[in-house]
Amino acid sequence: MKRAARSVFPHPFLTVLLIVSWCLLNNSFTLGTVVFGIILGFLIPQGTAAYWPGAPRGIKAGKFISYLLLVLWDILVANVQVAWIVLTRSNAGMRTHWVTVPLEIRTPEAITILAGTITLTPGTVTADMSDEGHCLLVHALDAASPEEVRDEIKNRYERRLKEIFE
């Protein structure tokens, strides 16, 4: 039964995402749009399944949603902090640092989400990744020390992503 469901919907998250975005694009939640969304959610993953054979399995959806809410809250707080720094500090008063964050996660999807989270949250931008994928290069706008930024990223985001993906 589970294998049959897997062959009809090879990427269940993509299917749900397609149905939701089709309904949002039409801006209606009637039966007709949902049915057509399900048809799209069946056809598009089937047609493109050959291009992503190694999609991660067994993502913990509940923890992922709580991670998204945490990131949204951090973005809000972060934006206010960065706006305050930009408005009040002089250029010379900002303590900018390059921060090297060594990575424990190895899944490409998890690293992508971590890099996106770092860029969206306050005062830090992911600038680059080492060529073998063992660490991220992060630029911090205003931080007391590079170690503080690194520890916060590792404790707050990477630990949770490790739980979600591995």
Place this chain on the structure above:
Amino acid sequence: MTGTVIPEILIAICLLMGALFMLVGSFGLLKLDSPMKRMHAPTKASTLGVGALLLASMLHSFAFDDGSLHEILIMAFLFVTAPISANFIAKVAIHRGRDMPTPEPPKDQTWSTLDVPAETGSPDAPEAPVRG
């Protein structure tokens, strides 16, 4: 009349917040003095700025109309693409700029942006990667 007062105040707060963040983003773009510092102001403030404006638009449609949620699509799209374009612009700043040399990665050879074979590098790139 009294039924529409609270939504209007909420919409007004969202509008002012979004416009303020957009203004701060552009102000930071103009004020900060090095290319890597300038990355921080617009990519963040503008994302929340557009987010608050779209939230105001959604609140307006629910308060005075049938209600629509499709602004979520724009918001989700911007939140997903903002890190990617920020990453590309940061790579350009590292590749071309010399204002702040990058540190060495602890274990690996180099950063992936600087790992460019000489023949595929852009025509006017520096001859050797900029090192600290």
Place this chain on the structure above:
Amino acid sequence: MIAPDRLYDLALVIAFAAVALAQILAMIRLVIGPTTGDRILALDTMVIDAIGMIVLVGLAQGTQIYFEAALIFAMLGFVSTVAYARFILRGDIIE
């Protein structure tokens, strides 16, 4: 004390002015920006400000028909930013 029904109109006018000012500030950075990265960043900011402006116009006229315009602006802005940055990095867009 301003009456509440005026409050919303006032907020809309202030938001229009602030977003227009943001657009002009980003344009100044586009003109003076010393490096190419700054110019790409300024263009990216201007696209985002333009999306905000479209949303504000939709709010001011009370219609939903500008939604598609805003969505297409978001998509084109992202693609053109990535294309510019990639061109600077590699000297080529599609390898």
